[in-house]
Amino acid sequence: MNIYDDVGYLKGVGPKMAEKLNKCGIYTILDLLLYFPRDYEFISIANNVEEFNDKDKIITEATVEGILKDIRTKTGKVLSTVLFKSGNTKFKGIWFNQPYAKNSFRVNGKYILSGKIEKHNKEIHLSNPKIMRNITLDDNKILAKYSLRDDLSNNFLNKIITEALVQINIIENLPRSILDKYKFISLDEAIKSIHSPMDSKILNEAKRRLKFQELFTYSLKILLLKEINSSVKGIGFKISDELKELKEKLPFQLTQAQARVVREVLLDQKKPVPMNRLVQGDVGSGKTIIALITMFNVIKNGYQVAMMAPTEILAKQHYAEAEKIYKNFGIKVKLLTGSTTGKNKEIIKEEIAQGKIDLLIGTHALIEENVVFDNLGMIVTDEQHRFGVGQRSKLSNKGENIDVLVMSATPIPRTLYLYLYGDLDVSIVDTLPPGRKPIDTYYVNKNESNRVYNFALKEIEEGRQVYVVCPLVEENEDIKLTSVTNLYDELKEKYFRNINISILHGKMSNKDKNEIMDRFKSGEIKVLISTTVIEVGVNVPNATVMIIENAERFGLSQLHQLRGRVGRGSHKSYCILVAEIKSETTRRRMEIMKSSNDGFYIAEEDLRIRGSGEVFGMRQSGESGLLLADLSTDFQLFKVANLEAKALLANQEEEEQRVVKEIINSIERSSKYICFN
Numbered sequence: 001m002n003i004y005d006d007v008g009y010l011k012g013v014g015p016k017m018a019e020k021l022n023k024c025g026i027y028t029i030l031d032l033l034l035y036f037p038r039d040y041e042f043i044s045i046a047n048n049v050e051e052f053n054d055k056d057k058i059i060t061e062a063t064v065e066g067i068l069k070d071i072r073t074k075t076g077k078v079l080s081t082v083l084f085k086s087g088n089t090k091f092k093g094i095w096f097n098q099p100y101a102k103n104s105f106r107v108n109g110k111y112i113l114s115g116k117i118e119k120h121n122k123e124i125h126l127s128n129p130k131i132m133r134n135i136t137l138d139d140n141k142i143l144a145k146y147s148l149r150d151d152l153s154n155n156f157l158n159k160i161i162t163e164a165l166v167q168i169n170i171i172e173n174l175p176r177s178i179l180d181k182y183k184f185i186s187l188d189e190a191i192k193s194i195h196s197p198m199d200s201k202i203l204n205e206a207k208r209r210l211k212f213q214e215l216f217t218y219s220l221k222i223l224l225l226k227e228i229n230s231s232v233k234g235i236g237f238k239i240s241d242e243l244k245e246l247k248e249k250l251p252f253q254l255t256q257a258q259a260r261v262v263r264e265v266l267l268d269q270k271k272p273v274p275m276n277r278l279v280q281g282d283v284g285s286g287k288t289i290i291a292l293i294t295m296f297n298v299i300k301n302g303y304q305v306a307m308m309a310p311t312e313i314l315a316k317q318h319y320a321e322a323e324k325i326y327k328n329f330g331i332k333v334k335l336l337t338g339s340t341t342g343k344n345k346e347i348i349k350e351e352i353a354q355g356k357i358d359l360l361i362g363t364h365a366l367i368e369e370n371v372v373f374d375n376l377g378m379i380v381t382d383e384q385h386r387f388g389v390g391q392r393s394k395l396s397n398k399g400e401n402i403d404v405l406v407m408s409a410t411p412i413p414r415t416l417y418l419y420l421y422g423d424l425d426v427s428i429v430d431t432l433p434p435g436r437k438p439i440d441t442y443y444v445n446k447n448e449s450n451r452v453y454n455f456a457l458k459e460i461e462e463g464r465q466v467y468v469v470c471p472l473v474e475e476n477e478d479i480k481l482t483s484v485t486n487l488y489d490e491l492k493e494k495y496f497r498n499i500n501i502s503i504l505h506g507k508m509s510n511k512d513k514n515e516i517m518d519r520f521k522s523g524e525i526k527v528l529i530s531t532t533v534i535e536v537g538v539n540v541p542n543a544t545v546m547i548i549e550n551a552e553r554f555g556l557s558q559l560h561q562l563r564g565r566v567g568r569g570s571h572k573s574y575c576i577l578v579a580e581i582k583s584e585t586t587r588r589r590m591e592i593m594k595s596s597n598d599g600f601y602i603a604e605e606d607l608r609i610r611g612s613g614e615v616f617g618m619r620q621s622g623e624s625g626l627l628l629a630d631l632s633t634d635f636q637l638f639k640v641a642n643l644e645a646k647a648l649l650a651n652q653e654e655e656e657q658r659v660v661k662e663i664i665n666s667i668e669r670s671s672k673y674i675c676f677n
Ligand code: ADP
Pocket: 252, 253, 254, 255, 258, 281, 282, 283, 284, 285, 286, 287, 288, 289, 409, 433, 434, 537, 539
């Protein structure tokens, strides 16, 4: 069996199960092995149940002494009880509303049980005990807990992962020298231990090894990209005479920072090597116009340009802007997104292939779909933190050695972007256009949210609009977070009975999302309650209040991004963070948001307060493509991995060269950075 084989090949995985696994993103054996536990349960082996404390999770061997009749409690639950004896200690096994659970037991039968201890006066209860099979009672246990969907069970995942690990022989893929230097355990042991750790020491070792592996491969890929980028020939564009006229006709004067970045990009365009430049600028710093001016130059050189945005809403916005700025310059602009109808799509594709369209704006459907350009000269991607390295390399493959410009509104600390985007040159737009009113930021404790919504009501009375954002709720999460639909119901009922409010989240179709956004833009909808889908680039100048629920769950940079949705018009704007402030760290983080409007400062601070902030928000992994490593807490390891990757590439010895080749092969076959054969 091969790691790239379909999971369906595994014993016990039928077509139905395979489909369920696919829904979790598991297609191949490799995906399965890289489906790491989201958490672990630490369970003690109890020879003597009496020695343990209330709430301890234990495993113990016990004999059934009796099975009681079910009773109905005052609250209407069905209570089932089995009497056990373990050693000399008697205890009760207790289940609520699971009358069938006791049927697995026979009087005098001996079972290995797992459950949680509950002490009631003199009685010991084992709550919700489960029979454990195939388990030895010699050591304490750490049970992996996986993210589950549908009716996939933890046991099932455990079973098939164990099965896969038996079938697959994981070959070491780091050079001996690195393993020795950092005392890493073998790859095989690391993968096995992350799924079923013998103890917490080995679990930590496995994590350290795999995080390193991930960051190392990531670094290697960045370094390779840089090498490739700098070794190829590109187009040397002329500086168009019409640029001057375009600049004169702009609705505003460029800020100094914008003018500087435009110059930097134009200089790149002149050079006969492909441009790979990242333009970083805080929300609202005016990056779009930089793209429009520099794309103009390429178009006037007779080439086509593609501009990609992460969402359809943004793509539409850019399209409108381009139409406005390019009016009277004879430039043909088209929009291609997921909701472009089939027939239109065909026409656009044809015109693109024939070179009739100068600028094609769209979502990343642009690279996924088989769009063939006649004469592509430049690609611009907006809000690039949504585009991983994988997409970055795919992008530049689209045309031959074309110029690539990526724009990001996530201010990434300088120290970090060298590692993350080392394959790119960087320009920074570090001033905001004039006339911006700073946004006032406040934070309140959750129990004070009353005040917040009354304030929002007042703003609505004044004719303004309001955003309310809450974090995504992951299934199976124990923590009670405000989910978008619950929040909608609650707010509608409590505050906004007679006000037009609406919901927006990622699971909605693009059509629905667009429609709601349009109605919000037109002012019809007064309050928009959403997940972070509105995070990027949306521009509604009349919205003046941004309320963020469970603000403690977001990375500071993400909070800053969200805050940037307001303060875009002439009215004073507010950002209110509603947080559960339980720790000093949370308070400090909220305080940073309150005291600063500078995205770069905030990002540096976010990185500095380790363990709490994540540079890219709650689930940065999806965006950077990293599974285990957390860029804020594992920054030191990232540095080390980067150094080692550099050293490996420079090393001419046979083993090192072989390792590089193997890793390159693996990253070409999978989008994941923990790779093996
Ligand atoms: P972002 O960097 O977040 O993408 P945008 O490009 O969307 O910012 O610009 C935000 C707003 O500022 C837009 O409405 C844009 O028209 C305006 N803007 C950009 N540059 C200037 C400028 N130099 N002077 C005045 N307004 C500007």
